[in-house]
Amino acid sequence: MKIVTILGARPQFIKAGPVSREIRKQHTEIIVHTGQHYDANMSDIFFEELNIPKPDYHLNVGSGSHGVQTANMLTSIEEIILKEEPDYVLVYGDTNSTLAGALAASKLHIPIVHIEAGLRSFNKKMPEEVNRILTDHVSEFLFCPTDTAVQNLEKENITKNVFNVGDVMYDAVMYNQDIADKSTLMNDLGLTEKEFYLITVHRAENTEDPERMNNILDAFSKVEGTKVWPIHPRTKNKLKSSGIDLDAIPGLKVIEPIGYLDMLSLEKNAKKILTDSGGVQKEAYFVKTPCVTLRDETEWVETLHQDANILVGADTEKILEAVQAPCHSDYPPIFGDGNTSEKIVKMISDK
Structure with missing residues (x-):
């Protein structure tokens, strides 16, 4: 065949x-x-x-x-x-x-x-x-x-x-998790396990809407602690053309896109993940890291039902509340x- x-x-x-x-x-x-x-x-x-x-x-x-x-x-x-x-x-x-x-x-x-x-x-x-x-x-x-x-x-x-x-993404995580544990990126970035937030933002509904993007960035600036953002090329170009200076956000480490194994390492070791990515929402669940989703809806409603994911849209206050919410600990095998x-x-x- x-x-x-x-x-x-x-x-x-x-x-x-x-x-x-x-x-x-x-x-x-x-x-x-x-x-x-x-x-x-x-x-x-x-x-x-x-x-x-x-x-x-x-x-x-x-x-x-x-x-x-x-x-x-x-x-x-x-x-x-x-x-x-x-x-x-x-x-x-x-x-x-x-x-x-x-x-x-x-x-x-x-x-x-x-x-x-x-x-x-x-x-x-x-x-x-x-x-x-x-x-x-x-x-x-x-x-x-x-x-x-x-x-x-x-x-x-x-x-x-x-x-x-x-x-099948769960298959991939199970297969690659031990390899990802050998990643040196945590050490290279000076990160400590469960003491940083991981960020990804790339969807057009956020990056193409100045009000939504400004609200999200405002929340990022108010989240205390280290934040790591492997930035999507399209997002980077959009923010640059809008004259937005990410260096002004306290504690933010903006890095270039990274490979899957490095990303898996960051997802596993992050305190929480803030994302608008469908795939990252699932990966967060697979590695048992609480997720805050920067969208108005999600295809992965099961993660919401398990209280492992909080849907906040681009509302600054909701983002901040979700970041401070207690972490969930039970992740049944729903995938x-x-x-x-x-x-x-x-x-x-x-x-």
């Missing part, structure tokens, strides 16, 4: 690690890297660290509007599918790369495998929400990480080949048992 896997962004590289290992035990995999994340620290380093085979195709799409980016990917992916003639096209998550891969495959009548299907924020202003809905509705296999995701699909009358298999990748490949193989 031949599978063409479409990757393009940091979370997808992480998810692909364990799944690719399982696929290649018995099948042929062709990896297509769209180049949606093209900075070396956001892309190449993940292939090296996670021992993912180098891409067979690199589209070098780079930045651009959603329409331009998706169209360029779609054209190139279609050519690759026609050349490779795969049995399945596999896509992850909710990026423009996901949608482009799904559209190209569906037009050519190639069955689509969607890993991390069924997630909904119920906010169609988010491009990710549109991407995931469209992808789910053209997919042959829908592998969901939670019961909530299965229920979301059922409400949209998608019930065939829908499976709750757990989360599977760490062998999701094996389940997925077996189901595809047995079809």
Whole structure:
């Protein structure tokens, strides 16, 4: 069996690690890297660290509007599918790369495998929400990480080949945690375990809205103690163009994007994580670090139900209250048992 896997962004590289290992035990995999994340620290380093085979195709799409980016990917992916003639096209998550891969495959009548299907924020202003809905509705296999995701699909009358298999990102954390413990970044930055906050902000709903961004930065300036921010290139450029000086925020250490293993080390050792990233919310849960989510909604509602994650939007006071809230200590295994990748490949193989 031949599978063409479409990757393009940091979370997808992480998810692909364990799944690719399982696929290649018995099948042929062709990896297509769209180049949606093209900075070396956001892309190449993940292939090296996670021992993912180098891409067979690199589209070098780079930045651009959603329409331009998706169209360029779609054209190139279609050519690759026609050349490779795969049995399945596999896509992850909710990026423009996901949608482009799904559209190209569906037009050519190639069955689509969607890993991390069924997630909904119920906010169609988010491009990710549109991407995931469209992808789910053209997919042959829908592998969901939670019961909530299965229920979301059922409400949209998608019930065939829908499976709750757990989360492949949990597989990745379990596989890489011991390696991440060897990271020297904590020492390099002079950090002490559980005595710093970890920050990530990259979503357009925050970075493109001056009022939201100013409220978030105001909260950061009032949070006492050391704060570490591996800054996304787009966020960095946006703040720079707006004339915002992050050096004025007390205790803030702004660093360049880091690899997955270094990030996992920081997540595990942080006192709390403040983020607008879906993937980081989950990783925080996996390593049992309390999370404060800088969004108005989240796809990972299970983390809210467990009181391991607090949703605060861009409200300065809510952010500060969440930072001061007592830490949660119970993290039941709601995202599977760490062998999701094996389940997925077996189901595809047995079809």
